[in-house]
Amino acid sequence: MTTDPTPDDTAAQAVQVARLYYHQGLTTDAIARELGLSRPKVSRLLTLARRTGLVEIRIHDPQAQPQSLEAQLRARYPFLTPQVVSVPPGSPEGAWLDRVAVAAARHLGQILRPGQTVGLAWGTTVDAVSRALTPRPIEGLQVVQLNGSANALDFMSGFVTDTITRFAANYGARAHLFPVPTFFDDPATRAAMWRERSVRHVLELQERADVLLYSVGAASAQVPSHVYAAGYLDETDLAALRAQGVAGDIATVFFREDGSFAGLPINARSSGPDLALTRRAQHAICVASGLGKVDALRAALAGELMTTLIVDETTARSLLTAP
Template sequence: MTTDKIARTSGGSAPSMPHQAVQVARLYYEQGRTTEEIAAELGLSRPKVSRLLSYARRSGLVEIRIHDPEGEAQGLEARLRERYPFLRPQVVGVLPGSTEDLWLERTATAAANLLSKRLTPGMRVGLAWGNTLEAVSRALTPLNVPGVTFVQLNGSASQSDFVSGFVTDTILRFARNYSGGAQLFPVPTFFDDPLTKRAMWRERSVRHVLALQESADILMYSVGSLDASVPSHVYSAGYLDVDDLRTVKNEGAVGDIATVFYRADGTWEDLSLNARASGPELSLVQRVPESICVVSGLGKVAALRGALEGRLMSRLIVDEVTAVAVLETDA
């Protein structure tokens, strides 16, 4: 096999070097062929193929662009800190054209890694369950942290969770990963009557869990949103009926943290459904120095922006595309 096998020009003469370089570059970059395969197909030596690829790059026939997600992410972090001086943001780079499922996967992995770095023996960690924290729980890498306790922040006692085990499985996955303990919160996600909640909150067993929540060293949670491409678990699993959802929207709520709703300006007082919610007062996430909010997805932009306006976190882990959308909305 000789170099005569490579395509010749219409006049029968051997192709020019640029023409050869384009042929080789198309096979290498567009079709993913190896230099050995290209050499065999075109009747060239492998060194000749390598020289043609180098020529294609030097001459500008081929342009190589590298997208550095982390480089763009650092710029977004600086913009978020400038707009929200209280915030310690971590923006997770994602590849152009990737899906929201992949954004969530990368964001959850970043949150899992951060948690492992922040944990020390004897810590108490408050967790607000949901789709995002469930993804974080599956991204954890096993680590033994003596005496760590994970405390459920909002109730989940409902027919839905009794059947699926979604909430308890998530909390227990955190505890088992770190060889720690778990304190579940077996009260309804939303009470039918605020008076029932008040009575329950006087029970000794409930007060014990509330005290653990108040003494947490770290909180980890996401923001709930009806507009997310995958609706937050509290909405999709039937914890709220049609009238509840209508009330939430009519009162101007844009999202929730641990099933406690808030408005676009971050305030939550006087929203009627909060009197029935099992989650903590949102002042808790303002008091705990390590309040980690994990957010991914364009459907959560309004909810995230409201939480930022209310300073309902000290640390944010967010994917790059969602961070851009929040900053553009702010502008």
């Protein structure tokens, strides 16, 4: 009596076939003979390896525009690991975001390891990434929310919690939500809340996160940053930010055109983390798409507020153009 192979057995066999095909250059006929499989079975295993992310195919063309833009970004920002995503000529910004989200999801699949903690700053871009993930259980992974859970409308819509829990479910991870206001009315209220034991637990997880995933917020983006589109900031707030030379935000913590963030009054009311966290994490991944985010991106790079940038080629080209 024979038993069907388990999913783990099938995955191991797919990896074995992929190694023989891609690393050793064997044909499907040769692999079939070596492993005692049928040729169609070998083809199915290769397809499985590609579809499930066991194998990823990347084309490195030295003349290609994305690779040229990556080289220019590395030269200008030596601390940065850039990934520039090609987009169809003439395509709308929404299509750029879709492609960048897929690239970010694949990048996460490559770097995440068992036992890590992932900090997520909710928003339009990170939500798009959450919808492009490939399911992959990772033992002991924890996902922690980096900034407060949003306003009453978002509590009702589930926008924030759905993004975080989608990430956690995709990797079989434990989700740690952060049920505090996005912005406090009074900095003293925030300071008192930060002394609560349940809040301290989340803050400690944020502090030791191995991987951070976020975008930069910008009021002028064509695909609006959620914090600006969902009514968190009134006209008085926006006018004050403009007067203080604010260029954008990360996890609802604002920074100036030179990348500095200390001393901005609104940050004393924000639920987001100290942006120095982006300089300490092993992987601080900024995902950005759209020409309206160029100024905010340039400012965040001036402050070295990321280690990895995943961006579409049109936005990258504009970013490299002198302001």
